[in-house]
Structure formats: C-alpha cells, structure tokens
Amino acid sequence: MQFTVKQIADALGASAEGSTGLTILRAAEPGDAGPTDLAMAMSPKYAQALAQGTARAAVVWEGADWKELGLEAAIFVPRPRMAMAGITAMLDRGQGVEPGVHPSAVVDPTAEIGDDVSIGPLCVIGPRARIGAGSVLGAHCVVGMDASLGENALLREMVSIGARARIGDRFIAQPGARIGGDGFSFVTPEVSDVENVRKTMGDKGDAKAQSWLRIHSLGAVEIGDDVELGSNCTIDNGTIRNTVIGSGTKLDNLVHVGHNTRVGRDCLLCGQTGVSGSVEIGNNVVLGGQTGVVDNIFIGDGAISGGGTKILSNVPAGRVIMGYPAVKMESHTDMYKAQRRLPRIARDVEALKKAVFKQPPSD
Amino acid sequence: MQFTVKQIADALGASAEGSTGLTILRAAEPGDAGPTDLAMAMSPKYAQALAQGTARAAVVWEGADWKELGLEAAIFVPRPRMAMAGITAMLDRGQGVEPGVHPSAVVDPTAEIGDDVSIGPLCVIGPRARIGAGSVLGAHCVVGMDASLGENALLREMVSIGARARIGDRFIAQPGARIGGDGFSFVTPEVSDVENVRKTMGDKGDAKAQSWLRIHSLGAVEIGDDVELGSNCTIDNGTIRNTVIGSGTKLDNLVHVGHNTRVGRDCLLCGQTGVSGSVEIGNNVVLGGQTGVVDNIFIGDGAISGGGTKILSNVPAGRVIMGYPAVKMESHTDMYKAQRRLPRIARDVEALKKAVFKQPPSD
C-alpha cells in the first residue's frame, strides 16, 4: 500500500505544496517519522518534534512554514482530527484475512454467503444465517442461526452473534464482542426485597428469602447501519421485543447494553459504560467512560455525561451531566467546590454555635 | 413450537377465558402482536397498545375486560413477572445446537460425556473432563482438564471453563463467560507502598520501587446448582482453596469475582459488578449494577446495594446501602439532599460569620 503526497491530499480535499510526488508508505508521529513516512504534525506544538525526525513530508497546520520546518512537501488541513479520519482510512493495513471461506470454517449449507465475503479460519456460520456481500470475518467468529449481517461488515476475531440478530451495513465489531446473550431477568414467586426497596427507597419490608426464576429472552438484537462495537462489549437480547442499537452509534470496549434497551442514532458509549434493561436513549447522546444507567429511564437527544456518571433518573434532551447521582455539570462543579470547603464550614459552624448559643462543640 | 391458549394457561396454573383453543406461535408486545401471537398486556397501561396490534389472544391483568379490549381469548395472571417466567420458558426457540457431538469438536478420549449431550462445532473437551447428561454446549466452548459440569447445563458459544472447576446441575453460561482464570495476586519481596497505605490509610511510608512476584492459583472454581453467568463475566480460581458461587446465584454481564471469594445462595450480581478477592457474601444478596466490593470483607445475608455503590467495609445482614463509600440508603438520601443545598449553606455561614464575628468573608 503506497500513495503519493498528492494522492493523499486529493483524497482529503486538502491543498498540498512542494514535491507532492513523494511516495508515502506509512503515517508516523513527527519525532518518529522517517523519509517514507507522512508525519502527523497538525499543530505548532509538533514543530520541534518534526526537527528530531527525518520526515520529508508532513500534514501540517494551516499557515505552517513547511520549508522552514525542513520538509520537502506538506499537506495543509483546516480540521486536523477530520483529516486523521481520511488519512488513517487510506493507510490502514488491516488484519490480513484471506479472501474466500477458509476450509476450516464450519458453514451450514443453508447459510447465505454474499459475494466477495472472507470468512476466516474456524468460523461457525449457523443455519439460514446471512452474510452480506463484501463482509470480512476474522478467525473464530460465530454467527448464529437465522442471524443476518449486512454488506461490508468487518468482524475481528472471536466475535459472536446470537440467533436471530439483525445487523445493518458496514458493521464493525472488535475482538470478543458479544451480541445476543440472554437478558438478565429473574423473578421471585412472591414480592422480593428488591421490589420493596425500589418502591420505598430504603425499606426492605419483610419479604422472605426466595430463589430466582428465569425470564427467558424471546427477543433478539437489532442493529442499524454504520455501527461499531468495541472489544468484549456485550449487548443482550430483548425479552419480548428486540434490543435496538441505532444507525451510526459506536460502543467502546467492555460496554454493556441490557435487554430491551433502545439506543438511538449517532451515539457514543465510551469505555465500560453500562446501560441496564429497558432504557430509552435518544440520538446523538454521548456517555463518558464508566457511565452507569439505571433501568427503565430515558435519556433525551444530545445529552452528554462526564466520565463515571451514574444516571439514576430521566435526563432531558441536551442536558450535560456528571456525578453520582448525576446532576447538571454546573451543579456538580458547585457542589464539589463547596464540598472541598466543607471541613472548614463544619469548624465555622461549631465556632458560631459557641458564640451565639454559648454551647460547647457537639463532638 | 406451538401451543394453544389453554396449554399455556394450564402450564402457568392460570385461568383462561374465551377461545382457548387458539394457536399461539410467539409472544409479542401488545402493539406489535399479530393474530398468532400472545400479547403480553399484563397491566392496564397496555390497553391502548393492544388496540393498535392485531392480537386475538393476550395475557392480561386481573379483572381486565378482555372482550372490550377486542380479544378472543385471555389468560389472567395475578403476578405478571412470574407469568413471564413460565411463558418465556415455553416459547424459547433456543440457539439451535444440533444433538450429538459435532465432528469438528476436539474431545479427549478420557473425557466422560453423559447421555443426550450436544457438543457444538469446534468445542474442546479436555482430559478427564465430565459433561453431565442432557447438557448443551454451543460452538467454540472449552472445558478444561479434570473439570466437571453437572446435568442439563446450557453453555452458549465461546464459554471457557478452566482445569479442575466443579459445576453443579442446570448451569447456564452466556457467551464469553470465563471460569477459572488465575487470581490477581502478586507480592513484592519487601513491604510495598500499597501495604503501607492500607495500614495507615494514606501514608505511603518510604517503600522503594519493586517488581511483583506472582502467587499462582492452586485452587479452582466451585459452582452450585442453578447458577447463571452473563456474557464475558469472569470468575477467578482460588489461591489455595476454591472460589465458590452458591446455588441459585446469578451473575450479569461483565461481572468479576476475584480469587477465594465465596458468594452464597440465590444472590444477584448485576451488570459490571466487581467483587475483589477473599470476600464472603451471604445468601440472597443483591448487588446493583457497577457495584464494587473491596477485598477481605463480608456482606451479610439479604443485603442490597444500589447501582454504583462502592462497598469498602463489612455490611451487616439485611442492610440496604448506596454511595461511594457505601452508607445506609437513608443516610445516602439525607447526605445527598444536604449536599445539593451545600453551596447555599456555605454562603449562609459566611454571612453568619460576618454578622457574629464582624469578620470579612474568608474567600
């Protein structure tokens, strides 16, 4: 895989100057870049690192004096992260899955495999499963009975897709992603402690010890187009209806989405976020890393949570939240500042009580 | 798989009215239900949705006027979630693992496979492993050397069970569950910073930088009857004794149970909960999603934690807790309310100081 500087600039719709016929094999950080690398020097803070490397070509910030920086060619980009999307897509060397169905794969004769599909070693494709044209499955993937996968999917190794899952086009799943485990749904014969606590917010009542009966998951998982799932993340089957992930939504590593939950379009669920069952999440929602969401609530369009937020009640559209329990980010900042001053406030109150009520400190 | 309305009602021990000979193929949400579906309309709030669907039969709340709702047959249930357990068990279509041992599976000749066992494609069953009668193993499962699995187990795809694990009857494991990884247990040649901090709660002392030596896990994992594990959850081997999960206990997705820990009977550990090593958890304990439990403590029978709780010290039986660090749920609510008022309290204290001590605000 190799490109000229000009080819890369053209693909980005960016302008280039200098020896734009130079050949590029790789992208590199400015300080590590060699003569066939394209140095990623998208802000002035990289100027010094560029001098340490031996790059001849670089992507630079607007207005950079590329000759002064010792370069022979430069590509100018107005929005660096956006350029990264284009450049990295061009230079991605992939995982090397061979074209065609590997002879060690176990493919049910009733499965429908589209054109130009690559199926890696030791994959298992179940009865009546459908794999869309142009899809690539890494080693050790399992696609369950009656599941369907759209066109141009990319499954890394060891991804599993349960029976009856329906997945759109251009799906990407990182290693170990789990689609369609059964939901975590149990019931006790009589009202349980947990039901009492939820009703009263604290009082267990006198429910007796009981065992749990399983509610099976009859629903499946339904995923739109352009969805990506991180390594070892898990999406559970719905109970009666399907669990739904909307088009354009991306889940990071170790994210958990419970049964019946519906996530909208173009959301980001960052690392280790956990969403309980029967949650309704709107479009363009961003949940920071390790966010937790209690069951049976909704989160409105465009809401954003900071890392570590625990969301215990409904969130209106557009709200920016943080904390445990979640509050508006401004409130969180105010509360936190006051909390840091709290030990001193406590001392002040004791002094005031002494002065006003002539009473001794209480402890 | 199909049933009449009467067959379903009888299996639930529930009463049915109307055309109870109607054939049911599937369960459905009221608004999605078609003429061969059983609509799950277990509370009055579903009345309107029922009218949108075309269900002829439904499970309804006690006292519902089913004819008025446009139904031809109805099943009456007093405790809806309990009925869900029975109905979903009847209508579960499963994952379609074929009977018998798939020819691609690698089964050690010394393994003991019970009657009517299904072993999916590309499973690996180690030396002297035992699989109880009636068990079903999905594709890509690994059962280690000398491990034993009771009767009627159901392993979804890609479940791994380490050497010497002992598991009871009716075990269920969702995709990617890991039983018997080695415990996370390391030691430094001399006293480490972490040991100092734990002793003094804050002072590191002057321990020097050291490398970690591994304590191997000689114990295994021991699991009772009727246990279920969620997708990608992990239970570690014990160091000398076994790590134990009691009968009837259920673990959700991405739950972690550390080495030597003993979990009692009929507990629920919800999504992404993490329990450190050497913890003793009683019976009927419920830990909400993303609960964390520090090592070497106990949690008494019937304790319940809210989502996101971090448990840093022993919890008495029956206690309902929440927060970081965990406190009684009532205390948490009180503390939280006061905390929200804290910025105003801070201002009040400044005003009081000014009035009482005639001093200027401190910042």
Add this chain to the structure above:
Amino acid sequence: MQFTVKQIADALGASAEGSTGLTILRAAEPGDAGPTDLAMAMSPKYAQALAQGTARAAVVWEGADWKELGLEAAIFVPRPRMAMAGITAMLDRGQGVEPGVHPSAVVDPTAEIGDDVSIGPLCVIGPRARIGAGSVLGAHCVVGMDASLGENALLREMVSIGARARIGDRFIAQPGARIGGDGFSFVTPEVSDVENVRKTMGDKGDAKAQSWLRIHSLGAVEIGDDVELGSNCTIDNGTIRNTVIGSGTKLDNLVHVGHNTRVGRDCLLCGQTGVSGSVEIGNNVVLGGQTGVVDNIFIGDGAISGGGTKILSNVPAGRVIMGYPAVKMESHTDMYKAQRRLPRIARDVEALKKAVFKQPPSD
C-alpha cells in the same frame, strides 16, 4: 508433581525442622489439609484450624511451636506472602496443554514457531507471526499477522493478539484477553457538542447533530517483559504510535487500556479499571479496582488510587488518591467525615440564622 518438605524449604531459602523428608503433593488451607498436604498456616490465627485438619507438615510463622501444633515437620517463613509466591509456583498443576502443535491448529506456513512451543487445539497463528521458545498457547488462541510473542509465554484459552503486536518474554494472558482491538476514536465533520463541553466545562454551544467518522488505528500494541493480563481485559491499538504496557506490569480482569496510552513498569491495574486514550502512566503505579482515568492526562510514578477512584486530572508522583473526582486520600477522608455530619450542619445553620438574623428557616 511431588516434593519433600526439605525441597520446598530449600527452594524458598527458608529453614525447616522435623521430618523434612515427608512427601508433599498439594498445598491446602490448615483446616482442610490432609496427611500429604502442606498446610499454609502462616500466622498464629491459623493455629486452631490446623488442629481441625490432619496436616503432618505446614508452613508456619516465625517462632511457632510446631510440635505443640501437632505437626511432624514445619517450614518457617519471615514474609508469608512472599513464600506463597515460591510455594504456589512449585505446586501449580497448570492447564495440561500437550507439547507440540495440535493437529487441529491452523498455523500459517510463514509463521516462526520457536523450540519447545505448545500450541493447543484450534489455535490460529497468522502469517509471519513469531512465537518464542518455550511458549504455551491454550486452546482457541489467535495470534495475528506479523505479531510477535517472546519466550516462555503462557496464553490461556481464547486469547487474541492483533496484527503487528509486539510482546516481550514471560508474558501471561488469562482467558479471553484481547490485545490490539482498534481504538475508540471518532470525529465529526464540524466541531461537536462534546468538544464544546470539554472546552467550556458545561456549555454545549449550538453544535448540530452529526454523524461520526472513524479514525483508524495504524499503530499496534507493544508489551514489555513479565507482563500479565487478566481474563477478558482489553488493550487497544494506538492511532499512529503504539499503545505501550511496560515490563513487569499486571492487569486484572476486565481492565481496559485505550489507544496511545503508555503504562510504565511494574504497575498494577486492578479489576475493571478503565484507562482512556493518550494517558501517560509512570512506573510502580497502583490503580485500585474500578478506577477510571480520563484521557490525555499523566499519572506520576508511584501514585496509588483507592478502589472506585475517578481520576479527572493529572496526578503527581507518589500521590495517594481516592474519590470522584479524585483527591488526596486524607482530603477524601476529611470531606467524607464532614459530609456525614452535613445534615446536622444544615440544621445548625438554620438555627443560627434564626437566632442571628431573626429569620424563619428557608425550607
């Protein structure tokens, strides 16, 4: 595998007394120990349990009267956890992977397999991958194209290593560990809500709803010597440079390390800890269970975080921290104590206001 008491004592560099020729087959907890077990009775609190078991030999605390404890032989250790490292290494029975390459494994002809390597059933070794001498790979491992693994690696079942990963000697990975998934890195064509929030800490501005474009991971994962990864943990590829895990560092189960992050030497990342992208972590850092680390910060050498800490800003070397957001552990303790007294402080302030300002309570 069997040893005499003397052989074990010699291996530990410890002194032994009594019938040191006794044969030991296993280690056991004092109360469970039988006549061929070595009881682990390393502190006086085990004296009573020893009497319940039938051990003839034990590892005991310094100064223990072993004859009085009913033993025939005893090994004396000054630092018990350190002795555990040596004893458990000797008595570890392992997972029983057969020597050589299992015939069901799919090994690319261009892969380089070192001497005395064991490759378990159904492993997949990609083009030009290198496996160092003495390494053991459990069933169902995948080693990607151009990846290299040093000498004496131990991979448990179902470990996956992505293309181009470089791993040092004596590497250990527990079941389901994922190395080299792609990083979670997306960009919107125009400035997004999240970028606005980060800049202003709370104000979303008026960014419109947009879809996410993928930034591919061109970098890989680079791991030093003597590293161990827990079950189902995940380390992502870097974007341009590599994600790095330093020598001697250990990751527990379900830990997540994001793209570009560099973790130093001899760190411990405990269960379910999540580190975002582009974080710099020094040497000898210990992050307690469920710690979260925001992206683009640094954590200095020797820093320690308590369980559940959410680290939202840089941490200086040697700092001991806790809380959400993280503060010094002493501050956390002070804040927490004051917080518990807060409901009473609130009542006191109301009383003071009434007395000083003659005003009625505000709510």
